[in-house]
Structure formats: structure tokens, C-alpha cells
Amino acid sequence: MPSIIRVSGLTKTYASGFSALQGIDLDIQQGEIFALLGPNGAGKTTLISIICGISSPSEGSVLADGFDIVKDYRAARSKIGLVPQELCSDAFENVWSAVNFSRGLFGKPSNPAYIEKLLRQLSLWDKKDAQMRELSGGMKRRVMIAKALSHEPDILFLDEPTAGVDVELRKDMWQMVRELREQGVTIILTTHYIEEAEEMADRIGVIRQGKILLVEEKQALMDKLGSKQLSIRLQQPISEIPEDLAEFNLQLDDEGSNLSYCYDSRQEGDSIARLLRKLTKQGLEIRDLNSSESSLEDIFVSLVHEKEQ
Numbered sequence: 001m002p003s004i005i006r007v008s009g010l011t012k013t014y015a016s017g018f019s020a021l022q023g024i025d026l027d028i029q030q031g032e033i034f035a036l037l038g039p040n041g042a043g044k045t046t047l048i049s050i051i052c053g054i055s056s057p058s059e060g061s062v063l064a065d066g067f068d069i070v071k072d073y074r075a076a077r078s079k080i081g082l083v084p085q086e087l088c089s090d091a092f093e094n095v096w097s098a099v100n101f102s103r104g105l106f107g108k109p110s111n112p113a114y115i116e117k118l119l120r121q122l123s124l125w126d127k128k129d130a131q132m133r134e135l136s137g138g139m140k141r142r143v144m145i146a147k148a149l150s151h152e153p154d155i156l157f158l159d160e161p162t163a164g165v166d167v168e169l170r171k172d173m174w175q176m177v178r179e180l181r182e183q184g185v186t187i188i189l190t191t192h193y194i195e196e197a198e199e200m201a202d203r204i205g206v207i208r209q210g211k212i213l214l215v216e217e218k219q220a221l222m223d224k225l226g227s228k229q230l231s232i233r234l235q236q237p238i239s240e241i242p243e244d245l246a247e248f249n250l251q252l253d254d255e256g257s258n259l260s261y262c263y264d265s266r267q268e269g270d271s272i273a274r275l276l277r278k279l280t281k282q283g284l285e286i287r288d289l290n291s292s293e294s295s296l297e298d299i300f301v302s303l304v305h306e307k308e309q
């Protein structure tokens, strides 16, 4: 797939001297949902602000659909819609005007049919005459999305789209984002909800302290770093792990009545079968078995932690 955004050697040093981005290289592919995942202060908003032309880079370059965001600012910016982290709009303006006005800002000719389609798609059509102050938080967020899409961009940035949003609305937002992708819009979202990245993204980039730690297909990331755990409940508690089982990565918990076996799901081979045979040989009777997979959250925490060392 071709890259629709190409970030090369991007750095950002704020006037305070703080270095928020330190040599970012990143390619976003056309038509994907890309999640930029990182803890608070990692540099996500700074990166998005530069790509969207709100903040200027210190070094490096960004191409949006082939246009340089500094040299060809207008052309690059017209390709991009941004839903900022903070909801900002005029409380007394009505929905239709707010969205229509945003389109005008990009110098696009008025297109009421497109705005109507957009508002219908975002379930805002019946609110088109309502003032912003009359809307619920979820509706306001949808208006922000409509504003960001008003000039028909190919790329949509969503900065923390579901921060502080309840579970139901979050799921609606996810559905909406998927539908946009089906229409060919490339989506880049920042989040620190790992669940959101797990649920939505085709690829995930992890950023920390102004550096990209990794970029991977979501599934590959989960397969690559995913470990599994097998919980073995014993009929009778034991006081220590028998020496014969030393080769396995076992932990004894729950007052001796549970053995936890941690293994790499890709390299498991026949170790579980061997472990179970050895348990039987030791005369340990099994009451129950339960296996669980590590989530993206576990992976993320271990990754960020690992790089800190």
C-alpha cells in the first residue's frame, strides 16, 4: 500500500528548550486505521499538530499525499481533517453553520448536499438547527468530526477521540470511524486507551518520550509479544514446586493450590503436554485448567517498562 503520510527525521524543540520529538520517522498507509499509542506527554499531540500545520517542526519533513506541509501548506492541509482533543466551538452557533463555515475556511465552494450527507451519517441531521450549547457531549464530539470532514479530506486525525466518553458512546465512535475507513478515509488516532487500539487499529505505533519505539501490524504485535499463561489448579495444595519441574517457568500461588505456567505462545511446542505428564508422574492431581492470553495492555506496559531500563 502507498504511504499517504510520510514523516522523516522530525524533531520538535519547544522555545523552553524541551525536546518533545526526537527524530520521528513514520509512514502511514493509505486507507488504514493507525493508532498512535503512548503515555501522557509522549509527544502525540505535538506530532499531530505539526502534521496538521498548527505547530512548526524544528527539523525534518512531512509529506501529506505528496505535499510538503511547510512548502505546500495549503495543498497539504486541504487533504487533512483534524478532530482536536479539546472541544472548541461557539456555543450559540447552530450545527449546520458550524460545519458549513469550517468547509468555507478551506476555500471550498458551498456544497449543501455534502454537508447534509455528512450530518445524516453522523446522526446529526435532526440537530442541524440546534445551537451547540443545546447538544450533549457526544453530539458535540460528532459535530467536531463533521467539521473536520467538512472539506472532504482523505486523512482524518482524531486526537484522543474518546477521552472521558462513556462506554456506549465510545463504541458508537468506533463504529463511526470504521465506516469512515470503509469510505476510503485514512484514520490516525491517538489514544492511551489500549483497548481502543486493540479494537480499532490495523497498525499500532508506540511513542514514548518523543521517540517511536515500534510500529507493527496489530496482530503481529500481539503474536510477537504475546505470552500465555496456563493456570493449573491442584486437588491438594503443595508446599513447593517439585525439582523435577524446574525446567518450566512455574509459579506457585493461592497457598500452594495453583501452579501458573507462563509460556511463549509461538514457541510452546509440546511443553504443556510434557508438563502435564510430569505432574501426573509426581502424583499431583489436577482439578482444573485455565489458559489466558496477554492483552495488548500487558504488552504495552512491558514494552514501555523494558525500554526504561
Ligand SMILES: Nc1ncnc2c1ncn2[C@@H]1O[C@H](COP(=O)(O)OP(=O)(O)OP(=O)(O)O)[C@@H](O)[C@H]1O
Pocket (backbone or CB within 6 Å): 014, 015, 016, 018, 020, 038, 039, 040, 041, 042, 043, 044, 045, 046, 047, 192
Ligand atoms: N508549548 C509547549 N512548550 C513547551 N513544552 C511543551 C509545549 N507543548 C507540549 N510540551 C511538552 O511536550 C511534551 C509532549 O506533549 P504532548 O502534548 O505532545 O504529549 P501527548 O503525548 O499528546 O500527551 P497527552 O497524552 O497527555 O495528551 C510534554 O512533556 C509537554 O509538556
